[in-house]
Amino acid sequence: MGELHLQYVQELDLATCVAMTDAKGDRSKRPHQQSNPDIYLRIVERNKDGIVVRGVKAIVTGAPYTHEIIVLPTRNMTEKDSDYAVSFAIEIDADGIEMVSREAGRPNDSEAVLSSKYGQATAMILFDDVLVPWERVFLAGEWQFAGTLTESFATHHRLSCIGCRAGLGDMIIGASAKMAEYNGLDPNKVSHIRDKITDLIKYVESFYACGVTSSVFGKETQAGNFCPDPIYANIGKLLQGLHIYDMFKASHEISGGILVTSPYPEDMEIPDVKARLSEYLIGKENIPADYRLKVARLLEDITASYQGGWYSVISIVGGGPPEAEKIEIMRNYDLEERMSHVEKITGIKD
Amino acid sequence: MGELHLQYVQELDLATCVAMTDAKGDRSKRPHQQSNPDIYLRIVERNKDGIVVRGVKAIVTGAPYTHEIIVLPTRNMTEKDSDYAVSFAIEIDADGIEMVSREAGRPNDSEAVLSSKYGQATAMILFDDVLVPWERVFLAGEWQFAGTLTESFATHHRLSCIGCRAGLGDMIIGASAKMAEYNGLDPNKVSHIRDKITDLIKYVESFYACGVTSSVFGKETQAGNFCPDPIYANIGKLLQGLHIYDMFKASHEISGGILVTSPYPEDMEIPDVKARLSEYLIGKENIPADYRLKVARLLEDITASYQGGWYSVISIVGGGPPEAEKIEIMRNYDLEERMSHVEKITGIKD
Amino acid sequence: MGELHLQYVQELDLATCVAMTDAKGDRSKRPHQQSNPDIYLRIVERNKDGIVVRGVKAIVTGAPYTHEIIVLPTRNMTEKDSDYAVSFAIEIDADGIEMVSREAGRPNDSEAVLSSKYGQATAMILFDDVLVPWERVFLAGEWQFAGTLTESFATHHRLSCIGCRAGLGDMIIGASAKMAEYNGLDPNKVSHIRDKITDLIKYVESFYACGVTSSVFGKETQAGNFCPDPIYANIGKLLQGLHIYDMFKASHEISGGILVTSPYPEDMEIPDVKARLSEYLIGKENIPADYRLKVARLLEDITASYQGGWYSVISIVGGGPPEAEKIEIMRNYDLEERMSHVEKITGIKD
């Protein structure tokens, strides 16, 4: 059925979003142990037309501007969690679906140089007894496969996070170098600036390399599609999440306090203020203060604002937090093999 | 004259701010080398009544709500920079002073739990040929002392930054532990949470310890006041700036995506939405969703917002960036003594 | 009895060592759960003269060259572990005591500049049914106090580790700066060298500051002695253990490959070889190659040899590994207080 749905999506050229994260309730309990039975999305009825589902999916990226939702389970399940082992596709405007959306950052802010033009929104999607026709159901109670679906999607998602955030990294590198230049400090020559730019490159290209390696070592599945190598996808995603904070730090060190103390755009529209501040805010000669402010506001937007906060939190916990990635690394890594080498080297075993 | 001014400030119980950071222009040039001669605040005239100053001081914390400004030089000077070696006190409403202020964060945001109540503002202060009477002038051309004034203030300021940010650290620790608890994960028991809380404590208390040590090893000056030990003040400030990013990271890992994807406060006022989301947003049983949201919004406010961005940038570059702190550490550290020990140990010298 | 023993030790000016670490066997089991009942030191008999103990204490620093051993329990105990809750003092040559000693490093190596002169030895002390007279017994079955004794000693020991390793740090700093100088790179001027020297200072002085703060905030006990603050003692010890590796790294980066590729001292005694290599091994003009080799061998000795390995392992796990220190930090830190502040700030509680 998966293949048919893929064809359907491709033929109609649909945009889809993935709804995975449940509300989760008490994080120390499994779905069936929660006091509110709907805190994980579940099947409340099965009839001849399909399944009826109730619950909520949180942090669904892109939900408000896609055609269809693909629902996946958010974790592995036990037999008692069967009603929560559910996966299906559904139109965004199906009966019983409601959405509470929230934008990344504050796109309406006058100084939001990037996020006022480009951005994302996430949504909490409420499923209020929604009927899903059988032909759109991928999983309905087969709890043994919940974990596989979760991990499979997570591996793909983590690989794509790597590429996505490498792009953000390129922008941070470029803007930091530009700020240094506009401050009068050549990023290729001033040693402490060059050192920090190199650090930025090291952060970005090392997690990107994990993505490349995950692709290179990807394997074809029986179904004919490819699955990225999970160890490198998870290490790359893990590094990307950890390093985003180092990237913010380096860009702030390079740029200085102007990122958060530049005058409000509104103040710069008062002619007399603008005239004088435009003189004082010049760094490198012959570069208008306005250029310097534009780059400062870009860096503020992507590293020191609601948008920046969103990037950092989503980088580290979106697509699974570090703890989840570490579990996947250990689950896939052949530790036994390395241990057996040591038995040979030391003569414990031949 | 310093003592008299201190008495005056204490007797009238005045609030003062320190205006130090010049516009700086091209960061690779000294004051007198800049193409715009006013890019560092300077003396443009000396007459029988006092000195007349022109220029701007940027990033003046607290300026809009203090009685007086204390102006200090922002760096060491050479003889050619004499006109820039200037320090004085002036009333906030003296003729020729104008201020362009900017708040830290976005205090008007409905979800700004902390920064809508408590906060700071910085200002750029424009000095448009301001007359400073001689009795309020501390330095006027004595370029040899510019560096001393800068360093002396910086040492005091860096020590105070340490204590200030340790308070922010306590709040991040408390809120992270609270989020874990409300998520159903006991911060004292769940190993990966406990580990990250311990990391947070390690970050905060290690830079705080540098502050304590700087005070313990402080020395009385000839004037009768005390100067903190500069090595520990600078190391503590340096660590505080570097660790704020690690602190944000740990708090995000502990708390999860809710920090930046919780519904807007306005959406939570729609009765039907509020009723349903309040069920779904519960973590630990018996803790209202509203409590969980309040702590999430606090952490968003202080770590993943304009206010959070401000805290990070100001922590790392406010009061001098890491590079300035490293210079001070090396300037004060007795490297020669450690090198001479090595000469003795190795028998190179007796 | 403790006070009397203290007086006795002071009056006779005895050197004592502390024997704490048991063999431990399976680290996932308590003393009484081990298949070998002697794997933790235990009381095998109580009679009118005293207690008879059997077992081993490992990693006893200084044992071979002290007058007396003070035995302490290595962990907290449960009631079933009562026979293992034992503490006493005993002469080094008491009947039934045997020692298998091992030196730190390889003091006999010709190039061991430091460790051939100054060093330590640890020992495994075998207690083969040793009688301890009652007047020398501090604890014999009072399992409730085993944890207190362990923690109390650990806190003192960790504080002293901090001071000890700060001294090692000073030597690494001095020797690294000296190597840079002898390589022709002024440690105060060449930016990447200066940067790494500053890092070294930051590592050493930040953990030392935790020691100072632990002392400043130490508290007098009922017995009249002082106990260091456990939070800062544990954080300082933790940082010291983590940073020793960063210190080795920085010193290697500063110094270069000569640390491990300099000619053997024996080769440098062959006249023809010595004459020619002495020309080639000069770095900075007018500094004899021999000086440069001496400093290189010192750094090799303390960072890249058996002695260096010993310093690193003992720094990180001696006196308790990081995991033990983290437990102590959490046990002593008032997390509840920080959480209650957050309840107030957010209005959850008044």
Next chain:
Amino acid sequence: MGELHLQYVQELDLATCVAMTDAKGDRSKRPHQQSNPDIYLRIVERNKDGIVVRGVKAIVTGAPYTHEIIVLPTRNMTEKDSDYAVSFAIEIDADGIEMVSREAGRPNDSEAVLSSKYGQATAMILFDDVLVPWERVFLAGEWQFAGTLTESFATHHRLSCIGCRAGLGDMIIGASAKMAEYNGLDPNKVSHIRDKITDLIKYVESFYACGVTSSVFGKETQAGNFCPDPIYANIGKLLQGLHIYDMFKASHEISGGILVTSPYPEDMEIPDVKARLSEYLIGKENIPADYRLKVARLLEDITASYQGGWYSVISIVGGGPPEAEKIEIMRNYDLEERMSHVEKITGIKD
């Protein structure tokens, strides 16, 4: 001529070593500025038969057990350094060549589990007016190409270092996991052990991924061979050098003090001592103490000994230190392109 030499080496199946590192003297000066003109290897004569060279090459890995030496310049040159721009191949036993060799580690130590069997040696090779026939000369005065030769070799070498050290990493991972198991702590289950094993995997596989990516993005040269991508080769080498210290640290934390305090092998041969210690040194039940000691000695050998020190120093400075790798990263990275993206995003340029 390069191709012919390659064929010659392949046909005779010769082992070759690369002699690159000069003695360097004062590191702040170029070759021609040194007071000793021979401190960099140089051409002292050109005649009809070939060139005559004098000087020394240091840290030549494998020199004592190869057939031929390939000499390369160690840095870029200026015109005045022409005599130092020299590259050639020479038989190991040519007239005028003498070698002072030194082994990595202390292969004769009884407890050197690995390094007594497998290991390397480096040598300083003295060139005492050695004649190199013209047909074996690759570069003789063409100073413009010295830098290209250096960088080209460095890129290849750094890529090979990555693969080499990943193997060391596998051994450290396997031995650490084995030590945990023998200590009674399942490396897959005990959370703080599992966490550190995952860290080790992260370190090793992330720098290995940079190597894979460097190969994937390698480019064919005009000569028909392939050159690895220099950015990823340098980042991988840089990470490998920085992380070796973190790897040592994690392995020490996992294993404990036994690494440097286990009894000397000689002591374990005394029957009575062996019998008793063999009981006490058991960790996990049913695993002989001897197995535990073997793994402990392996980890001591590769992380806490002369051999371990050699691995760490050679990892960080061998094949070029971090500062050299950073320079190569910046030299090859297209910073200009990232800066121009920022000009477009901010509207500074269209």
